[in-house]
Amino acid sequence: MSELQIISATVCPYAQRTRMVLQEKNLEFEVVEIDLKNKPDWFNDVSPYSKVPVLRHDGRTIYESAVINEYLDEVFKSPPMMPDDAAGRALARIWVEYCNSQFCSLFYKVLLSQDEVEQKELAEKITGVLLFIENEGLAKLQGEGDFWMGDAPGLVDFTFYPFFERFPALTHYRGISMPDECQRLKNWLDVMSKRPSAVDTGHPAPFYIKNYSRYADGSANGVTAREMKK
Numbered sequence: 001m002s003e004l005q006i007i008s009a010t011v012c013p014y015a016q017r018t019r020m021v022l023q024e025k026n027l028e029f030e031v032v033e034i035d036l037k038n039k040p041d042w043f044n045d046v047s048p049y050s051k052v053p054v055l056r057h058d059g060r061t062i063y064e065s066a067v068i069n070e071y072l073d074e075v076f077k078s079p080p081m082m083p084d085d086a087a088g089r090a091l092a093r094i095w096v097e098y099c100n101s102q103f104c105s106l107f108y109k110v111l112l113s114q115d116e117v118e119q120k121e122l123a124e125k126i127t128g129v130l131l132f133i134e135n136e137g138l139a140k141l142q143g144e145g146d147f148w149m150g151d152a153p154g155l156v157d158f159t160f161y162p163f164f165e166r167f168p169a170l171t172h173y174r175g176i177s178m179p180d181e182c183q184r185l186k187n188w189l190d191v192m193s194k195r196p197s198a199v200d201t202g203h204p205a206p207f208y209i210k211n212y213s214r215y216a217d218g219s220a221n222g223v224t225a226r227e228m229k230k
């Protein structure tokens with residue numbers, strides 16, 4: 001086994017986060033791609049939640065993408081992906097937490113919902129999240145830089161980006177678009193989408209539209225779909 005191994009599924013935004021960080025840190029790593037609809041027998045032995053991504057490093061197994069990314073940033077220091085002061089790091093963690101607790105769950109819930117009234121309510125919440133990101137996040141933190149917290153990309157950028165790469169699935173299935181006011185967000189997405197780590201780990205919109213069809217028609221029944229339906 002190589003020193004760094006990431007167990008991944010190409011459709012998974014959380015796994016893409018970790019692959020982007022590994023690549024941005026110029027690390028050599030092995031990707032073990034699994035099929036989430038047909039998980040290999042060994043998978044549940046290394047993934048207690050039965051989810052990707054899982055990182056294996058130096059005999060350790062680490063899971064949860066936000067935790068993996070902080071681990072990578074602590075162990076492989078260059079380039080640094082968190083601010084160098086405690087208050088800055090707290091702010092970065094606030095946005096990582098916001099992405100996980102608000103944006104990610106709304107992303108899945110609106111796709112999974114089969115009720116038109118609920119879809120509309122969730123779509124309005126997503127618009128609220130996008131405006132909050134624009135006004136409370138990017139407008140206050142970017143300064144003159146292109147990235148979330150200034151002029152270098154960091155863990156907050158790699159946390160959000162994969163979900164925005166998949167945003168066309170929300171547009172296709174639920175008619176949700178980016179509000180006109182979100183100019184900073186649009187610029188950020190444009191800049192992020194051109195980074196080699198995004199190009200190498202990502203896919204064009206039709207890939208996600210196809211792969212999220214079973215979420216959108218309510219037939220997905222994996223662990224994530226079951227949890228997000230609650």
Ligand SMILES: N[C@@H](CCC(=O)N[C@@H](CS)C(=O)NCC(=O)O)C(=O)O
Nearest residue numbers: 012013014051052064065222223224
């Ligand atoms: N909180 C986890 C979420 C990971 C997650 O939900 N991964 C999904 C794929 S995107 C998964 O492996 N689901 C297993 C399944 O649906 O059976 C993280 O940040 O790593």
